[in-house]
């Protein structure tokens with residue numbers, strides 16, 4: 421279980437994580453358009469955060 425976060429703080433961080441995931445969403449050759457990397461750390465971090473904290477899990481992450 422992730423550590424508890426205040427509800428407002430969690431909502432804010434989820435919004436930031438979704439925005440970040442959308443910005444760093446891999447294009448069709450698997451590269452992040454912002455970083456031009458295959459293993460984009462901001463994207464992976466945002467995804468991991470959303471898996472842990474988004475409630476209910478929201479599959480619509482791409483903007």
Ligand SMILES: [Zn+2]
Nearest residue numbers: 444452455460
């Ligand atoms: Zn990236």
